[in-house]
Amino acid sequence: MLTEVFLETFKLNGLLITAGDQLVKELNLTSARWKVLGALSQSGNSMTVPEIARTMGQSRQAVQRLANEMTNDGLLEPVANPNHQKAKLICITDKGQDIYKKVMDKQVPWANTIAHEIKEADLESVVSTLKFLNRYLGHSS
Amino acid sequence: MLTEVFLETFKLNGLLITAGDQLVKELNLTSARWKVLGALSQSGNSMTVPEIARTMGQSRQAVQRLANEMTNDGLLEPVANPNHQKAKLICITDKGQDIYKKVMDKQVPWANTIAHEIKEADLESVVSTLKFLNRYLGHSS
DNA sequence: CCACATTTGACAACATGTTGTCAAATGACT
DNA sequence: AGTCATTTGACAACATGTTGTCAAATGTGG
Secondary structure, three states: HHHHHHHHHHHHHHHHHHHHHHHHHHOOOOHHHHHHHHHHHOOEEEOOHHHHHHOOOOOHHHHHHHHHHHHOOOEEEEEEEEOEEEEEEEEEEEHHHHHHHHHHHHHHHHHHHOOOOHHHHHHHHHHHHHHHHHHHHHHHH | OOHHHHHHHHHHHHHHHHHHHHHHHHHHHHHHHHHHHHHHHHHHOOHHHHHHHHHHHOOOHHHHHHHHHHOOOOEEEEEEOOOOOEEEEEEOOOHHHHHHHHHHHHHHHHHHHOOOOHHHHHHHHHHHHHHHHHHHHHHHH
């Protein structure tokens, strides 16, 4: 049955990326960049690239490229890190905040429409189980 | 909370691909090809490329490329489709069956180790909720 | 303080995914 | 049958992801 969870996760990932790309297209965003903004936003707005990568379950190189491009586009900005000379802290710019807010204004009602069709207990079960799997797989590697 | 489900899904997807790649590396497979074999295997061993793509929640072009490469590698073979001249039915070759079996021999114990740490009710909750989300997102697009 | 492992940014090679386009095959409707 | 929308394989452009490597910065243990 866990195998089924994995297959459904792969599928959901694909469908979410497609749906997400459609949702944020007109804001000149993509799902990948949205995810970076989300990770930063969720954690107080300032992390190094490798920290973002670990949060997202991806390689630091993938996030590094996104961060560089988004910095060029004025969505992010690197600020000096008192704890590390090379590893700058990545922050969201005002422009980035603005766009992220607009994304959330579109995403929240969309998510609520879906969430209404799912029992709250199931949602909690899913969140905690996925978190457990992420913790488990994250530590093992 | 549904937003959290989505973020955890993205993360789990990344970690699963990494873990899967490690698991099947020595069999000259990758997670992507494994998924194609799994989709075919789960559905009686014969589907057209677009059918596989819909099962996996991906674009038919992505699956087409994988299918072409795996055909060149002797894992798959296209057979005539009585219902469609162009859209061949993709089948797993004996060699493909062999490798898939070896993958499962490695994956099943690995999955069981993890599954033991999760309550069965939670697992059922996750599977049915993910399936619902996939059905919902699949129909809407 | 010094050697050594780890982390980090930068860069490259490559796998995997999306979208868009085209012509051929199919299906649906009159 | 004839027309038109849809599906399909092929191909291309591009976004996103992995791994591997290197040198610099950091952490760790003597």
